[in-house]
Amino acid sequence: MASGRGEQLIQDLALLHTLGVRLVVVFGIRPQVHEALTAAGVEPTRIDGRWVADRAVMAHVEQVAAHQRLWLEARLSLGLPSTPLHGVELSVISGNLVTAKPLGVREGVDFDHSGEVRRVRASAIEGLLEKGSLVLLPPLGFSSTGEVFDLDASEVAQHAAVALKADKLILLGESEGLEDEQGALLRQLSPAEAEPRLTHAVPGSELARHLQAACTAAREGVARTHLLSWRNHDALLGSCSPGTAWAP
Incomplete structure (x- = not known):
């Protein structure tokens, strides 16, 4: 998406959907968050390639994730005669479908709101897929205490694939x-x-x-x-x- 390939990707997803493929799409936001942090003058602490998601970092993570989700939902709703999605009605569903837990303290560093996947709500996702929806998962997870955690998109995709027996x-x-x-x-x-x-x-x-x-x-x-x-x-x-x- 950051490199302008989002439109082509969405056309491919729409085609797969019309062919009956049940899709769960996990999107990453690292390039966009990095750009936002640089513009704001925020330099996150990094350990083994993972940043510490403190309050300043999470503010940008949440904002970028929301913006990218809305962008994807809007593009997947296109139905004009001049677009590849003409005549295709895609229901795109997102929500609190991934629960998370904090990474905690590692090597003496508190990772704050950097988290890892605790559970993917497979039955809820399967119900949405059965109804013909495309399920959209951001790289975020939610805890039982109502906290939001920054997750790695590939980890979310891996857990979703395993939980859904993809x-x-x-x-x-x-x-x-x-x-x-x-x-x-x-x-x-x-x-x-x-x-x-x-x-x-x-x-x-x-x-x-x-x-x-x-x-x-x-x-x-x-x-x-x-x-x-x-x-x-x-x-x-x-x-x-x-x-x-x-x-x-």
């Missing part, structure tokens, strides 16, 4: 996936083959987060997980055909 978990990122020593794209790996590569990934980097989520989801019952580049216009639709993308 056929596929698709992670869109900067890179095409994993490469071998000669730079050739690896098309298929088992979790056992892929996990050792985490030791070579930069802690907290997008590739490290996506690879961890992909391997964990595969080990916990998701049939196929894909690492795809959002720069590839055909990546999302192509992943719906067997054998076209990397999958642990």
